Amino acid sequence: METWLLRGIEEGRWRLGEKLPSIRTLCREHGLSKATVQHALRRLEARGLVEARPKAGYFLSLRPESPTTPRSRARIVAPRAASVSDLLLDIMGRGAAFDLVPDPLAGSLPPGVLALNRAVGRALRRRRGGGYQYYDAPAGEPELREQLALQHARRGWPVEPERLCVTSGCQHALFLALMACCERGDVVAVESPGFYGVLQLLEQLRLQVVEVPASPDTGMDMDALEQVLDRWKVKACVVSPAFATPGGALMPEASRCRLLALAEQHDLAVIEDDIYAETALGPVPDPLKALDTQDRVILCGSFSKCLSRDLRLGWVSGARWHERVLRLKLVTQLAGSRFLQQGVADFMADGGFAAHLRRQRHDLRVNRDQLIDRLRRWPGEVRVSRPEGGLAVWVELDVGIDTLAAYDRALEQGVVITPGPLFSGSGQFRNCLRIGFAHRWHPDRLVALERLADVLYAA
Numbered sequence: 001m002e003t004w005l006l007r008g009i010e011e012g013r014w015r016l017g018e019k020l021p022s023i024r025t026l027c028r029e030h031g032l033s034k035a036t037v038q039h040a041l042r043r044l045e046a047r048g049l050v051e052a053r054p055k056a057g058y059f060l061s062l063r064p065e066s067p068t069t070p071r072s073r074a075r076i077v078a079p080r081a082a083s084v085s086d087l088l089l090d091i092m093g094r095g096a097a098f099d100l101v102p103d104p105l106a107g108s109l110p111p112g113v114l115a116l117n118r119a120v121g122r123a124l125r126r127r128r129g130g131g132y133q134y135y136d137a138p139a140g141e142p143e144l145r146e147q148l149a150l151q152h153a154r155r156g157w158p159v160e161p162e163r164l165c166v167t168s169g170c171q172h173a174l175f176l177a178l179m180a181c182c183e184r185g186d187v188v189a190v191e192s193p194g195f196y197g198v199l200q201l202l203e204q205l206r207l208q209v210v211e212v213p214a215s216p217d218t219g220m221d222m223d224a225l226e227q228v229l230d231r232w233k234v235k236a237c238v239v240s241p242a243f244a245t246p247g248g249a250l251m252p253e254a255s256r257c258r259l260l261a262l263a264e265q266h267d268l269a270v271i272e273d274d275i276y277a278e279t280a281l282g283p284v285p286d287p288l289k290a291l292d293t294q295d296r297v298i299l300c301g302s303f304s305k306c307l308s309r310d311l312r313l314g315w316v317s318g319a320r321w322h323e324r325v326l327r328l329k330l331v332t333q334l335a336g337s338r339f340l341q342q343g344v345a346d347f348m349a350d351g352g353f354a355a356h357l358r359r360q361r362h363d364l365r366v367n368r369d370q371l372i373d374r375l376r377r378w379p380g381e382v383r384v385s386r387p388e389g390g391l392a393v394w395v396e397l398d399v400g401i402d403t404l405a406a407y408d409r410a411l412e413q414g415v416v417i418t419p420g421p422l423f424s425g426s427g428q429f430r431n432c433l434r435i436g437f438a439h440r441w442h443p444d445r446l447v448a449l450e451r452l453a454d455v456l457y458a459a
Helices: 002-010 023-030 034-046 087-093 111-125 142-153 170-181 196-204 222-231 253-266 319-332 338-349 352-375 407-412 443-456
Strands: 050-053 057-060 165-167 187-192 208-215 236-239 242-244 269-273 297-302 314-317 392-396 432-436
Touching: 002 034, 023 034, 034 050, 034 057, 111 338, 111 352, 142 338, 165 170, 165 319, 170 196, 170 236, 170 269, 170 297, 170 314, 170 319, 187 196, 187 222, 196 208, 208 222, 222 253, 236 253, 253 269, 297 319, 314 319, 338 352, 352 392, 352 443, 407 443
Parallel strands: 187 208, 187 236, 236 269, 269 297
Antiparallel strands: 050 057, 165 314, 297 314, 392 432
């Protein structure tokens, strides 16, 4: 029995995450006893090839061989005005930030989102009196800030609710952070490759950008950052220590400590984009803010990557600039939805958020491994990051492949890609792209991957 199951796994009879035949079925089809089949499955489980789920059965959990890590490294160039390609507007207009074949109407809502919707509905029904005619507090609803404070305390950062401000998503939080600590013309250091949303903000705020090379494994290179700080006056540094997009890097503690030491030495603000931390496939890392003894780290977060993109609820803790952040929040948003904040607070207090994260962790691991397994079948030399969190992998292809030029050809095949140059302010990484694994790999997405490979290697 064990040999037959092992051969089936090696031959790809079942996909990663797929349920194996039940014990009853295996007994009937192979004429074996229940004890024999259970023994075989337990041996495979001990080898990490299958996973037993209570009341569900056994599922294939074989991890693909570790892929070769991308080796492209950003060049350090002098600070320049930030600019973002209009292509980003096209990608966002198609809803394709993390999906090759976006279809918002497809699929069913996961249990966690259903529970969230019920909590929000209850909060709306509970409203009494004339509360609908009043704005929420400038910092946001106290109940939500209390739950956020508890969530961060569990991650090693005990923060008072008064030091948190609710925002309209993480992009809004980053916007407030940059406005609070920078003025027009200031230089801001960013990861490269890094989040294109930060480049958008820098462009709108008339700030200059200097790119610091980042590894898909360990994040921003501290040696390179020190070189940048020694050459130019940098006002702020935007960094994602936990599973930075596009490669899902996790910054080691030694690098975190060095970053804070450099920030103190060169008198700069550190803006922490913590949006991906709760997507961790294992233990959730502490925020960089937990190591901040000089009140230099402005932490920004959101529910959009770990719960719902549609929720549009984020938060910021502004460190020594917090009072200015609160005033800027009033200018840019004025107020948020009170019942939405109360509903999310109830969802967190009742354990719904924690339960959702446990389910999501398993689904994301399966999706990631299936994607990497498929990418290993592409022709040529394909280098892929293998993150332990986040929603995407960073793919590096042969030098002659131009993902930016391939965008329109992929669209003709019904596939939307996110080319590598979008993650650089200077147009680097033309032979790279980001591919998301936030969604299940149903047949249409698997076909899209095959079509994409044909498009990229057509020349």
